[in-house]
Amino acid sequence: MAGWDTSNPRDRRTPGDPAEEAAAFRNLCRSSPWRWQSLRFEYLDRPLAVDPDAPAPAPAPDRVRAWLRRPGALRLETADGLVLHSTTGINDSRDVFYLGSTRKTWLLPPQLVTPVYDDQGLVRRRPEAAYGEPGFGNGRFAAALDPVELAGNAPVPLEFPNSNAVELGPVIEVLHEGRPALEAVVVPNPGYRPLDPGAPLCRPGRNLVRIDAGTGVCVASRWLENGQEGYGPEEYGHWLRILAVDEYMLDDLFLAESMNLTDVRRHISWELPAG
Template identity: 45%
Template sequence: MDQLNGAAMFPDPDQAPSKELMGHFRRLARSSPWLWNTIQIEISAHDPEHRAVGFAAENQPESLTVLIRRPNAVRVEDPAGKVLFRTDTINDSKSASFVAATRKSWLLPPQLLAPVYGDDGLVSRRPEAAYVNELMPVTMWNAFLDPVEIAGFAPAPADLPFPHPSIIHALREVRDAAGRPCLEADLSRGHSYSPVVPDAPLLGTGVTRLRIDRATGLCVERTILSGEDAGAEHHVKILAVDQYMIDGLFTQPKASLSDVREAPLWPIPLPGSPEPGRHQR
């Protein structure tokens, strides 16, 4: 196994992050499922030439507004407010998946389970739960909403030379454009790196810069600094956290009974009249 020298680990050794701050960053990356229940965000992306990338929707919108209510309710709108996607059903019966008797079908949402917390109030060790929303229209959004893959589900063993899923090259405290406190790190893949969604890894093949919001644990900015797709960026703007969201925001409208206030007019013959009359409302 190739060993990384100090220059590869920390390009500027004088600015190497403290062990405490790196531990805090990894715990923050594990904590998202327990830091919020509903969220409204705006997602945009740019290619390596820093041009805005339109989404595969009508008129190719450069950004999308996404409303999420845990565990699995999702609504996606374009900039004009047109609904592009929303969950078909929520709170549906699980009987079919239970009958399948697979281990995955019995996993609970993480909000119903208690993790092990560190002294800073963030998650040190996560329980096994249903973390990935299979209904998410873009699979990579799962990684932005819960960037646990860069930290692992539990603290790494101390007897391994490179125990963590990601290698932290730089780490700093910053604020985003709205003034929200964040932690920003330059990371590369470790030997044990394993994306939660295999087809959509959060870290690129080289060095990737990630910014994590300290209040929600969301990855709000991703920039690939080197390797394949260097220069590509994703941005997540937090618009609202833990606002009340009704079921109607996420479910498809269903056909209802006829409105009697709009009853049709039926011809009713009048006594002694050769012409049929009209029903009057």
């Protein structure tokens, strides 16, 4: 897993208006629920920062491997294959849940409702839906998978530009673990509302964030304000490496007990009797 590489070629995503680039960045942050259904990735609950001239670091011992299938199935393993977490009850009946239902209970998953798209196919305005990603540890894990907290559900009125969740610096295009991503230095505004106030994607002051261009996932964050509140830039943030998108994932991967289902992706040999 590579670190922050200052030798990474960083060119402007488009030669257009900076306001258009900022709008595209925010729209990408809103788009995750409609850009993938399953994700296999590696996750570190801290940023990586290495000398770009140094060899690639060895796999971190605190790295976890994750398999996620929406709407709520998650499996986590250590680098050595020890299972840390596996979702159970993904096929349980929800009749008791709906018996004491509220209006929010009946919201549809975001994949079943249609947002307002921009000309690039990114989400400009998110509809009301049952959002939420499975989490583990702190809320930053789930927030990284759907980083809408960096943009809000819709653009703010032109008359109140400072009501954006974060102020954006120049948006540039980078490669993150071999995948195209958008990177920007952001500063939270008073209207910033993180998913988990105890573990936000952005702390007060300048933060460097990267959003994967294909999935809308926040693949990296790093706080740049050194020496404040006991955190340094090497200590607060996260790093995520996407390994596969929209792979077929069996229920067996997430259940406590195997259902002995056949993985249809693998070749099945048939033995024919002689003669």
